[in-house]
Amino acid sequence: MIDIGVNLLHPQFAEDRDAVIARAAACGVEQMLITATDINSTRAAIQFCESNQLFCTAGIHPHDAATADADFASTLAELASHPAVRAIGETGLDFNRNYSPPTDQRRVFETQIELAKRLHKPLFVHDRDSDGEVFELLSRADAGSAGVVIHCFTGNRQDLQRYLEAGFYIGITGWVCDQRRGRELQALLPEIPLDRLLLETDAPFLIPPRIPPAVIDWPPEGVSRKHKRRNEPALLPVVAEAVANLLKISRTELSTRTTTNARLLFDIPEPA
Numbered sequence: 001m002i003d004i005g006v007n008l009l010h011p012q013f014a015e016d017r018d019a020v021i022a023r024a025a026a027c028g029v030e031q032m033l034i035t036a037t038d039i040n041s042t043r044a045a046i047q048f049c050e051s052n053q054l055f056c057t058a059g060i061h062p063h064d065a066a067t068a069d070a071d072f073a074s075t076l077a078e079l080a081s082h083p084a085v086r087a088i089g090e091t092g093l094d095f096n097r098n099y100s101p102p103t104d105q106r107r108v109f110e111t112q113i114e115l116a117k118r119l120h121k122p123l124f125v126h127d128r129d130s131d132g133e134v135f136e137l138l139s140r141a142d143a144g145s146a147g148v149v150i151h152c153f154t155g156n157r158q159d160l161q162r163y164l165e166a167g168f169y170i171g172i173t174g175w176v177c178d179q180r181r182g183r184e185l186q187a188l189l190p191e192i193p194l195d196r197l198l199l200e201t202d203a204p205f206l207i208p209p210r211i212p213p214a215v216i217d218w219p220p221e222g223v224s225r226k227h228k229r230r231n232e233p234a235l236l237p238v239v240a241e242a243v244a245n246l247l248k249i250s251r252t253e254l255s256t257r258t259t260t261n262a263r264l265l266f267d268i269p270e271p272a
């Protein structure tokens, strides 16, 4: 399987990053796309990918939009020419927290949409409470040509329909496992065609509230006490199990389909 959204450079992984990758591989998650959130983390992600045969994004998160300097686009373009970089992002709008002012978020998002189009790279998009504006900016810029994934989709039916009609992929996280917060997403899942689904953990965030022992025995030995509530890419099968149950198909079939989708969108080869 391929985890298409792992914040592997997050400080929560500083002590045991290699063990996290090894545990993921042991659970069948052999490849992943590391999410970068600003220029520095893009650099760090690329460097990390060089020694680990992994892949990453290059971009500036809406939370960090205010930190983007005047010529961030040319810096990003240069970084994105590295073969490990398979998408531009994570980028988008987050009006839930507004860690960066909305005007900065819009400007930095629009610049990255143009960059993705110019470089023919897919966009890794974050949409939180944008009230349709992420869709508006993407469609106004005709962003779909190189592919778009709306990662960690938590929107409503209208959002979903618009994204699907535009040809975008939908990234599903452990949010779907949450009986309370995930209820709307659970109801919408059967409306997502199998050839548009992608799976991600968004680790270290969004650990599934319940981890069925039948899927994986967690936490394993070697995970220190302070990391017991940290999400890891090894838990991607838990997300897959929840989605497969909602779609009434086997986890194996779902995994095969979503892995094929990830290879196609991000041009990720079979592991060597």
Ligand SMILES: [Zn+2]
Binding pocket: 090, 125, 126, 127, 151, 152
């Ligand atoms: Zn995000």
